[in-house]
Structure formats: C-alpha cells, structure tokens
Amino acid sequence: MTSTTLRVLVVDDERYLADLVATALRYEGFDTAVAGSGSAAAAQVESFRPHLIVMDVMLPDGSGIDTTRRLRQSGWESPVIFLTARDATEDKIAGLTVGGDDYVTKPFSLEELIARIRAVLRRTARPEEHTKLVFADLEIDDEAHEVRRHGVPVELTPTEFKLLRFLVAHAGRVLSKRQILDYVWEYDFGGSDAVVQTYISYLRRKIDAFSPPLIQTVPRIGYVIRVQGAAPREADPR
Incomplete structure (x- = not known):
C-alpha cells in the first residue's frame, strides 16, 4: 500500500x-x-x-x-x-x-x-501530509527521512531517497527516464538520462541487497517498483 x-x-x-x-x-x-x-x-x-x-x-x-x-x-x-x-x-x-x-x-x-x-x-506541503509509504517490506518515512527494508535501516543520499520515494509512490506503474528526470532532478535539468540508470544502480545495491528484488527495468521504457513477476498497472510509451 x-x-x-x-x-x-x-x-x-x-x-x-x-x-x-x-x-x-x-x-x-x-x-x-x-x-x-x-x-x-x-x-x-x-x-x-x-x-x-x-x-x-x-x-x-x-x-x-x-x-x-x-x-x-x-x-x-x-x-x-x-x-x-x-x-x-x-x-x-x-x-x-x-x-x-x-x-x-x-x-x-x-x-x-x-x-x-x-x-x-x-x-x-503540510507536515501532516507527509506520511509513511509502505510497499512489500519496504518502508519510507518522510518526516524522519528514513528507509527500512525487512526492518533494517538503509542509508540513502538525498537524491537516492527522492528517487526511491518517486518509484514507491507510483508502485506498479512503469516510469520513463524522462519522468524520473523531471521529478527527481527538477523540470529544468538539462543532463543526460544516463544519470537515471546510474542512480537506479546505486539504489539496487542498497534496496535490492534484500530479497526479493523490487526495482525492475522495463526495456526501452523505464523502471518500476513491483514484486517480481507481477504485471504493471500502466506502462508509459516514452
């Protein structure tokens, strides 16, 4: 949820x-x-x-x-x-x-x-609207800026935290690299979308060090947080 x-x-x-x-x-x-x-x-x-x-x-x-x-x-x-x-x-x-x-x-x-x-x-944004996000055994606490997997704290940089939160807030939905760039690196970010792949790899080393892996690549489209084998709710063409 x-x-x-x-x-x-x-x-x-x-x-x-x-x-x-x-x-x-x-x-x-x-x-x-x-x-x-x-x-x-x-x-x-x-x-x-x-x-x-x-x-x-x-x-x-x-x-x-x-x-x-x-x-x-x-x-x-x-x-x-x-x-x-x-x-x-x-x-x-x-x-x-x-x-x-x-x-x-x-x-x-x-x-x-x-x-x-x-x-x-x-x-x-109001502080009371910053709620805890939970997906499978992954928890994100906005107010404390903490992430846990299997109850174990996971240390993330601010950019990694923002990227993970964006993925979890849209769990089950495939997000394109462009969408991730726009949100995580802000609207006017002018860099290459290769930075998304780099930060996804950073997240995987930390979040998917636990089983099962949650961060999945959808070839030629983007990335999605979902339990392995589950079908996405929506796939974007970009």
Missing part, C-alpha cells in the same frame, strides 16, 4: 484545454478531475478533495477569482494556480489577494504549468 496520489482539479470552460491539461497531469502521475464552471468546481472540491486547483479566471458563471474567494471563505485551504488570457497587474493582484498561489498567463506551455504545479505543491 502507498500514499494517496496527489489530486489536481482543472477548472476551465474550454473543455479541450481542460482535458489537455488533465491528460498531461495524469501522464505525470497526478489524479485529475475537470470542471467547466465555478459551481461545478465547488461541487468537485467537495467530492474530489483536490490537493491543488488550476483555476481559469474567466468562467461562464462568474470569475475564477470570485469562486476562489468563496472556497476560501468556506474553509478550503489547498493552493490555487490561476489561468487567464489577461496579464494586467490588477488581475494578478486580485488573484493573489483572494489566496491564489501562482498565476499563469495564456498561452502557456504544459511543461511550464506542470513545473509551476510541482513548485507550488512543494512550497505549500
């Missing part, structure tokens, strides 16, 4: 754009939902309980800023990133005043938006 995948609600009345953003986020490992209006967004907040909202400023039943204000007044505290075709300073100030955490002007690149989402989630 692993911790809950982070959930992102995309609110935009342009359905094609909302679906495009949601699909890109799912590909990066997020759970997503979409809404096309402020009222639909409020309903999704109650049922979907997103960790972050991507909110278009212009909605058919009012502004995203007003929707966010109402959500804040009702006690909703998760971060909000505003999307808008307008770039006037007063709009940005209005969005930040009601509790917005970032502001992206249309047109934007999906890579930039995903990087902003990750940055905001890192910046606003």
Whole structure:
C-alpha cells in the first residue's frame, strides 16, 4: 500500500484545454478531475478533495477569482494556480489577494504549468501530509527521512531517497527516464538520462541487497517498483 496520489482539479470552460491539461497531469502521475464552471468546481472540491486547483479566471458563471474567494471563505485551504488570457497587474493582484498561489498567463506551455504545479505543491506541503509509504517490506518515512527494508535501516543520499520515494509512490506503474528526470532532478535539468540508470544502480545495491528484488527495468521504457513477476498497472510509451 502507498500514499494517496496527489489530486489536481482543472477548472476551465474550454473543455479541450481542460482535458489537455488533465491528460498531461495524469501522464505525470497526478489524479485529475475537470470542471467547466465555478459551481461545478465547488461541487468537485467537495467530492474530489483536490490537493491543488488550476483555476481559469474567466468562467461562464462568474470569475475564477470570485469562486476562489468563496472556497476560501468556506474553509478550503489547498493552493490555487490561476489561468487567464489577461496579464494586467490588477488581475494578478486580485488573484493573489483572494489566496491564489501562482498565476499563469495564456498561452502557456504544459511543461511550464506542470513545473509551476510541482513548485507550488512543494512550497505549500503540510507536515501532516507527509506520511509513511509502505510497499512489500519496504518502508519510507518522510518526516524522519528514513528507509527500512525487512526492518533494517538503509542509508540513502538525498537524491537516492527522492528517487526511491518517486518509484514507491507510483508502485506498479512503469516510469520513463524522462519522468524520473523531471521529478527527481527538477523540470529544468538539462543532463543526460544516463544519470537515471546510474542512480537506479546505486539504489539496487542498497534496496535490492534484500530479497526479493523490487526495482525492475522495463526495456526501452523505464523502471518500476513491483514484486517480481507481477504485471504493471500502466506502462508509459516514452
């Protein structure tokens, strides 16, 4: 069992754009939902309980800023990133005043938006949301920054820890080298993906010194944490 995948609600009345953003986020490992209006967004907040909202400023039943204000007044505290075709300073100030955490002007690149989402989630993460991840006999304690296998402590460098956590948080799902690079070495890392293979080998020496081995290579695709012989839930083409 692993911790809950982070959930992102995309609110935009342009359905094609909302679906495009949601699909890109799912590909990066997020759970997503979409809404096309402020009222639909409020309903999704109650049922979907997103960790972050991507909110278009212009909605058919009012502004995203007003929707966010109402959500804040009702006690909703998760971060909000505003999307808008307008770039006037007063709009940005209005969005930040009601509790917005970032502001992206249309047109934007999906890579930039995903990087902003990750940055905001890192910046606003609450200590109580840092839970222990458990897969098979492998335990990762975020708060203590400790890893155990068969109950035995395993010493990892910060980069090894981040890589292992990313794999375990998506246990059973094949992750491409590009996805691993984007997450572990951050969005703007410009190096070769050979660094992923190198750090996977470091992890294997420490984590898979125990039996059974958990870190598996999927040829021409990437890597996955799973019990040997188990089929992956999802395989990415990259």
